[in-house]
Amino acid sequence: MKNLSGRKLAALVIGAAMCAAGLAAWAYQLVAGMQVTAMRNSFTWGLYMGSFEFFIAMASGGMLVFSIAYLWNVEQLKPFVKIAAIGSLASVVASGVAIFEDLGMPFHALYMLLTPNVGSPLFWDVIILTLYVIVCVAAVVLSLLPDTKKHRHDRGYRMNNEENCRKFSYIALPAAFLVNIVTSFMFATQNTREWWHSALIPVNACAEAAAVGLSFTILLCALMAKHDLFVENSDGIRLLARLAAAAIAAYIAMSFIEIIPLAWSNTPESRHLLHLLFHTYGPLFWLEILLPLIAMILFLVGGGLGKELVAAASVLVIIGIFIQRMMLLLPAFNTIPLTLPVAGKLWTFPIAVGTFTEGQDVFVRFWNYAPTLPEWVVGILPPGLIIFVMAGAGMLFQLLPDRE
Amino acid sequence: MRYCMVIDLDKCIGCQTCAVICKMHHAQPQGTWWNRVFTQGSDYHQSAVGSDGAYKIEYLPVSCQMCDNAPCERVCPTGATYKNEEGMILVDYNRCIGCRTCMAACPYGVRQFNWKDPAKEKEETGYAYGYPFDVKEKGKRLVYTQNRPAGVVEKCTFCVECMNEDGTYDTLPACIRACPGKARFFGDLDDPDSHVSHLIRTKQVFRLREDYGTEPKVYYISSNKSKNVDAGWADQSWENTTPNVIP
Numbered sequence: 001m002k003n004l005s006g007r008k009l010a011a012l013v014i015g016a017a018m019c020a021a022g023l024a025a026w027a028y029q030l031v032a033g034m035q036v037t038a039m040r041n042s043f044t045w046g047l048y049m050g051s052f053e054f055f056i057a058m059a060s061g062g063m064l065v066f067s068i069a070y071l072w073n074v075e076q077l078k079p080f081v082k083i084a085a086i087g088s089l090a091s092v093v094a095s096g097v098a099i100f101e102d103l104g105m106p107f108h109a110l111y112m113l114l115t116p117n118v119g120s121p122l123f124w125d126v127i128i129l130t131l132y133v134i135v136c137v138a139a140v141v142l143s144l145l146p147d148t149k150k151h152r153h154d155r156g157y158r159m160n161n162e163e164n165c166r167k168f169s170y171i172a173l174p175a176a177f178l179v180n181i182v183t184s185f186m187f188a189t190q191n192t193r194e195w196w197h198s199a200l201i202p203v204n205a206c207a208e209a210a211a212v213g214l215s216f217t218i219l220l221c222a223l224m225a226k227h228d229l230f231v232e233n234s235d236g237i238r239l240l241a242r243l244a245a246a247a248i249a250a251y252i253a254m255s256f257i258e259i260i261p262l263a264w265s266n267t268p269e270s271r272h273l274l275h276l277l278f279h280t281y282g283p284l285f286w287l288e289i290l291l292p293l294i295a296m297i298l299f300l301v302g303g304g305l306g307k308e309l310v311a312a313a314s315v316l317v318i319i320g321i322f323i324q325r326m327m328l329l330l331p332a333f334n335t336i337p338l339t340l341p342v343a344g345k346l347w348t349f350p351i352a353v354g355t356f357t358e359g360q361d362v363f364v365r366f367w368n369y370a371p372t373l374p375e376w377v378v379g380i381l382p383p384g385l386i387i388f389v390m391a392g393a394g395m396l397f398q399l400l401p402d403r404e
Numbered sequence: 405m406r407y408c409m410v411i412d413l414d415k416c417i418g419c420q421t422c423a424v425i426c427k428m429h430h431a432q433p434q435g436t437w438w439n440r441v442f443t444q445g446s447d448y449h450q451s452a453v454g455s456d457g458a459y460k461i462e463y464l465p466v467s468c469q470m471c472d473n474a475p476c477e478r479v480c481p482t483g484a485t486y487k488n489e490e491g492m493i494l495v496d497y498n499r500c501i502g503c504r505t506c507m508a509a510c511p512y513g514v515r516q517f518n519w520k521d522p523a524k525e526k527e528e529t530g531y532a533y534g535y536p537f538d539v540k541e542k543g544k545r546l547v548y549t550q551n552r553p554a555g556v557v558e559k560c561t562f563c564v565e566c567m568n569e570d571g572t573y574d575t576l577p578a579c580i581r582a583c584p585g586k587a588r589f590f591g592d593l594d595d596p597d598s599h600v601s602h603l604i605r606t607k608q609v610f611r612l613r614e615d616y617g618t619e620p621k622v623y624y625i626s627s628n629k630s631k632n633v634d635a636g637w638a639d640q641s642w643e644n645t646t647p648n649v650i651p
Contacts, residue, residue, distance in 0.1 A: 033520035033554040034502075041436075041516055044504040104502020104517060104555025111482035111499045122481040122505050192475060192511035192616050337511035338466070338613060342445030343453055349466060350442060351513035355520065356434035363440065 011391035018384025025377035026101055034104055035355055036374040042351040043333040043367040047326075047379045048102035054212070054325040055095035055382055056183050057205070058318075059132065060176040061213025062088025065240065066139050067173035070166040076236030081165075082143045082399045083224055083390075084217045089136035090389035091216070092179075094382035096129060101378050121185040128182040135175045142168055147398055180209040187328065194262075194269055195332040204254040208321050210247035211292060214240050215317035220390065222311035225400055230307050241310060245299040248292045248317065251324075255289060268346035269339065276331040284323050284330070291320030334366050405571055406472075406491030406621060407562055408593040409580075410603045411465055413627035415587035418443060418450060418463035422579035422588065426467070426560065429578040431534020431550045433522040438514065438560040439467040439579060462627045465588075467579070468493060468514045468560035469612060469620030476506035476515060485557075488541060490571050491593070491621060492562050496545040500556040507557060511616050514559050521554040539565045562590075593621060 029036050039046045065084035069077035100106050116123050142165050151157045184205035187196035218240050222230065230237065259277070262270045277285050298313035338349040350363035371379065393399060418441055426432070426439040444462045445453035452459035471477075474493050477485045484499035485506055507515040526532055539548035541564070548565045552558050563577035573590075575581070580588045591600035600623075603609070608626040611619075 033518070035519040040519070041507065042513065044507040044517065102503065104504070104557075105500060105553065106502075108482070108484075108499060108501045111484070111501065115483045115499060117478075117480050117483040120479050120481040120505075122479065122503060126481065186479075186505065190475070190479075190509050192509060192613075192618075333508075336513060337616070338513055340444065340464075340612075345445065347445045349464070349513065350440070352435060352437040352440065352516060354433075354435050354517055362435050362437070363442075 005395075008391050008394045011387055012395065015384050015386075015388030015391055018380045019388055021377055022379070022381025022384055025374050026381065028374060029101075029378055030106075036372060038369050038372045038375060040364075040367055041354040042336065042364055043329075043369045045102065045329050045333070046369055047371040047375050048098050050322070050326040050329055051379055051382055052095050052098040052102065053183065053328065054322050055091045055098055055386075056129070056179060057209040057212045057321060057325070058216045059088045059091035059095060059136070059213065060180060060209035061215070061217040062086070062091070063135065063139060063172040063176035064210060064213055064243075065217045066143070066165070067169035067176070068239070068243075069236075070162070070169045071173065073166075074236055074239060076233040077239070078236075079229065079233055079401050080217070080221045080225070080236065082140075082397070083220050085136065085139040085143045086390065086393045086399070087217055087220050087386075088176075088213075089133070089140055090386040092129065092132050092136055093389070094385050096133070097385060098379075098382045101381065121182070121189050125183050125186055128179050132175055132179040135172055138168065139172055144397055176213070177206045177209065180205040187332075192337040193332050193335070194273060195335060196328070198258060200254055200258055204251060204258070207247050207250040207254060208324060211244050211251055211317055212321035214244040214247065215295070215314035218244065219311055219314035219318070222307050222314070224390070224394060227307060229400060237310060241299040241313070244314075244317065245296045248296040248299075251321075252289055252293060252296075255324075268341075269335070272346070273331055273335050276334055280334070281327060281330050284327055288320050288324040288327055291316045291323070295320070330369065333369070336365060405489070405595075406593040407590065408470070408491075408600055408604075408621035408623065409562070409577075410589040410600045410609070410623045410625060412587045412589070412603075412607075412625040413462060413464070414625065415585040416441070416463045416465060416627075417585045417587075418461070419584060420449075421582050421584055422465055425578045425582035428533050429535055429563070430548070430561075431522070431526075432516070432558075433518065433520070433525050434529075436516045436518075436558070438516065438558070439465065441465040464624075465579075466512060466514065466612070467622070468562075469512050469618065469622045470560075470562065472619035472621060473617055475509035475511070475616075475618060479505045479509045481505070486545075490567070492564065493559075494541065494545070494547040494561055494564060495557060495559065496547060497549060497552050497556050497558070498546045502555040502557065504557065511613055511618065512620075515557050516559060517557050518552055518554045521551075523551040526551070535565050537565070 062084035065077060066081050068074055069081050112123060112126055145151060146158045146161050181202040184202040188198060188201040191197045218237060263274055295313040295316040298309060336348045336351060339346050348365045350365050352363055356362060420441045423437055423439040423441050427437060430438060432438060441463055443449050443451060444464050452461050454460055470493050477487055477493055482499045482501055484496045487493055504517055534550045536550050541547050547561060566573055566575045566577060576590055580590050589600050589603060591598040593601060595601060604623050609623040610626060611623055
């Protein structure tokens with residue numbers, strides 16, 4: 001027990017240090033301007049937007065586990081419901097922080113409420129995110145209430161609370177998918193970007209969210225639960241692993257379903273996009289496919305998966321889907337929409353980058369985006385927040401059953 | 405009333421005066437260009453494109469296309485980007501949150517983000533320029549200021565600072581006035597008797613990437629004269645002597 005508490009304290013300190021470093025770098029970015037990032041006019045979203053998308057996907061996991069446990073009455077998942085719910089809450093708050101990091105003028109954010117443009121997908125994304133935070137808070141409260149001093153030994157209250165959790169799952173389950181669908185509309189509705197303009201993007205976002213969300217929750221359980229509790233409830237973990245594997249299979253299938261018609265069309269635009277995908281960003285593309293694929297195999301054939309193995313597989317999914325979220329941006333921004341056929345070839349109209357650096361072109365057709373050091377440091381704030389919240393919650397509340 | 409611009413590509417000599425005057429007039433920071441002119445099909449400006457002795461040079465100036473169905477306006481979460489009564493797409497710098505969704509949505513690459521504070525940059529370089537007064541549309545929305553804040557998006561405004569309160573122009577937009585080839589025309593698209601309406605009706609015009617459904621209000625007169633609908637139109641004396649007027 002002491003050992004576990006020591007780990008929690010270490011995690012709390014690491015999380016706090018990441019938050020402090022991230023906040024300091026963010027303050028620096030606000031003072032110096034977003035020139036400190038590697039983003040420019042032709043490549044307007046980078047690490048922060050990728051993180052925002054990623055943490056939203058990750059936030060689905062807890063609500064999925066919560067819903068599965070109560071709607072299908074999976075007893076062996078119920079010990080992990082508190083961890084799952086807090087994991088979701090921490091992730092959705094992290095996604096909110098990530099999107100704020102991306103704003104050039106965060107102090108104007110109140111105008112989203114004062115003068116909203118209700119036709120904007122981003123406005124609806126803010127609404128659904130806010131509602132999802134409320135859903136996550138409610139799930140956390142519902143899962144923690146039976147442990148309060150007042151109700152701990154009240155069997156009737158516990159049964160009533162379980163029924164409330166079951167009813168609440170009818171909200172939590174669709175909310176977990178809806179938050180990803182609405183967020184993906186920010187991309188899917190943009191008809192000027194061929195890489196994004198697809199009805200499959202919201203569907204694939206759900207598969208990716210289930211894959212990474214469930215993997216994240218499995219990882220949290222593996223890290224926070226003692227070995228005997230993990231083994232005792234291995235059927236529940238195995239169910240989550242199989243569901244994650246199914247979601248990974250759907251994600252990989254949909255990734256190629258997107259690409260095949262693109263290759264079939266064989267237009268100059270599609271050839272350019274495929275060149276970016278398989279050559280310029282080829283290693284990243286294969287990593288986003290292969291890492292989850294390996295994890296899927298481990299989840300499926302692992303049988304009595306060991307704690308370490310299941311944690312390693314979850315990490316592979318998390319890395320793979322993070323790369324996928326970045327790959328949503330990399331080919332898209334390097335396919336400049338203002339292309340015109342000139343003398344039988346496709347000609348791209350250059351874009352002014354927005355800053356001046358001696359010896360560098362001001363007008364570009366390709367931007368080799370790689371996050372700068374300040375950008376990486378700002379970027380560790382959201383994951384730092386998740387680590388801090390999980391460790392803090394682990395110290396404040398009894399997140400696992402009594403024998404722990 | 406809907407203001408539009410017509411650019412005659414036969415008359416454009418690719419001198420980039422329009423881009424430079426726009427940059428100076430609107431105090432654009434380093435690396436920011438509301439208006440760009442490039443040689444179509446070429447990686448280098450002013451270099452010919454073609455093969456087997458059939459070379460040609462055609463220029464293409466591109467600034468905000470002031471789309472009627474503007475994707476930038478539709479995606480803006482705060483309504484900072486909006487269309488005014490004259491059909492111009494403007495940005496209210498006091499409302500812009502710098503999310504850059506409009507930049508991702510715009511197919512023309514004309515939206516520019518202030519990656520650093522322009523005022524500080526000018527202090528550093530010791531170089532002051534630009535129309536000096538703030539412009540608030542209808543007394544409320546800050547659509548022009550000499551030093552836009554860091555972290556907001558800016559772009560061509562059809563020189564909104566030149567527009568009178570009643571929506572008329574006494575002084576034409578800077579690019580129109582500065583163009584040495586008199587290739588640019590500005591006026592009301594809704595007025596069938598306006599010069600621009602006449603040009604659009606009678607010349608071979610096109611708009612950029614209409615397939616995106618943006619319905620731009622910048623029209624280009626094709627550089628291939630043989631395609632002109634009315635070949636005699638270009639010879640009419642009034643067009644060559646008093647261009648750019650708003651009827």
